[in-house]
Amino acid sequence: MSQTLIAPMAAHVALAAFLYVLLTVARAPAVWGIGRRPDGSNPRASVEPRISANLSNQFEWPLFFYAACLILLQFQPNPAAVALAWIFVVGRILHSAVQILTHNVRLRGIVFTVNFLAVLGLWVLVLMSTGTSPVA
Numbered sequence: 001m002s003q004t005l006i007a008p009m010a011a012h013v014a015l016a017a018f019l020y021v022l023l024t025v026a027r028a029p030a031v032w033g034i035g036r037r038p039d040g041s042n043p044r045a046s047v048e049p050r051i052s053a054n055l056s057n058q059f060e061w062p063l064f065f066y067a068a069c070l071i072l073l074q075f076q077p078n079p080a081a082v083a084l085a086w087i088f089v090v091g092r093i094l095h096s097a098v099q100i101l102t103h104n105v106r107l108r109g110i111v112f113t114v115n116f117l118a119v120l121g122l123w124v125l126v127l128m129s130t131g132t133s134p135v136a
Helices: 006-031 048-057 062-072 079-101 105-129
Strands: none
Touching: 006 048, 006 062, 006 079, 048 079, 062 079, 062 105, 079 105
16 A cells, blocks of 8 residues: 555644644633733734634545545555645645735635645546546
């Protein structure tokens, strides 16, 4: 069994772990009082909801990424599958950056579309690998 898809899956897990750490740091002033402003407010209160929303996003569409990768691991994943998996991961990193650091919904949509298409491509490869026609 080829392990070529493990690295992109692990990279996405690392992204999710990083987002958990980032969210913890953003919430630290409110939860533990660490880093509060002199008036008691949280200096990261404006970014905390965006980090939280992005972290939630890591458990929505990526579910289909993991399912496709796990199925493809049962076969010999071709270079296209590996490329699509890495495109997805890089796209998720960019999506996180855009969602957390900007308010540019249009750019976030464009980046999400890349992720979306990469996963659809993986599923086409799943269907081809299993001998199932993607067209009925």
